[in-house]
Amino acid sequence: MKISSSVRYAISRIDFTGTLTGTFKITPCDISTAVSAVYYVNDKTYNGTSQTQTSTYIYVNGKHITEGTDYVLSYENNVNAGTATCIITGIGNYTGSINKEFDIAATYISDASIGEISNQEYTGSAIQPIPEVYYNGILLTSGVDYTLSYF
Numbered sequence: 001m002k003i004s005s006s007v008r009y010a011i012s013r014i015d016f017t018g019t020l021t022g023t024f025k026i027t028p029c030d031i032s033t034a035v036s037a038v039y040y041v042n043d044k045t046y047n048g049t050s051q052t053q054t055s056t057y058i059y060v061n062g063k064h065i066t067e068g069t070d071y072v073l074s075y076e077n078n079v080n081a082g083t084a085t086c087i088i089t090g091i092g093n094y095t096g097s098i099n100k101e102f103d104i105a106a107t108y109i110s111d112a113s114i115g116e117i118s119n120q121e122y123t124g125s126a127i128q129p130i131p132e133v134y135y136n137g138i139l140l141t142s143g144v145d146y147t148l149s150y151f
Contacts (some may be wrong), residue, residue: 026099031071031088032096034060038088041100046081046107048138053102060094070094081106109146112136126150 037059044051053073058065062107065071071090078084081104089097128150133140142148 008116019107028090028093028095029060030088031058031060031094032098034037035088035098036060036062036110038098039138043103043105044084048140049079050106051078051084051102056086056088058088065094065101077103078104080104101116107135112140112146 020143024137034107035058037057039057039059040055042054052075056067056073058067058071060070067073070092071088071094074089076087077083078086083101084104086100086102088100112133112135117129117131120127120129130142130147130148133142133146135145140146
């Protein structure tokens with residue numbers, strides 16, 4: 001049955017005449033208290049883009065529910081290495097939400113590429129150009145995505 005404002009029912013019996021009727025409501029199921037299992041919220045590896053889950057299976061009271069019909073996924077802190085959160089929010093016949101954490105592992109800076117730095121003319125002072133560093137075609141930012149040292 002689907003959520004409704006009220007459902008009518010009738011009770012009758014052979015020994016009695018007439019019927020007794022009543023109503024009750026079907027309300028959304030709160031997944032924050034009814035989820036029995038969440039599968040395939042997998043750890044990821046940093047690649048410079050938002051990390052999302054592709055094959056999540058959610059069971060509520062033992063029943064598999066469907067992404068897009070029964071729940072939607074949203075994310076927090078899902079770009080950089082560290083702990084990200086997948087937020088599962090009920091829709092339709094479901095309400096409430098639960099959070100599942102997953103890790104985004106750091107990748108190796110050796111997998112990045114460095115743009116060419118043009119020759120620098122002697123000035124008598126330290127020369128410290130900031131190179132363009134790319135990972136997966138994404139320009140990284142010195143001091144944010146990596147630490148630059150001169151020696």
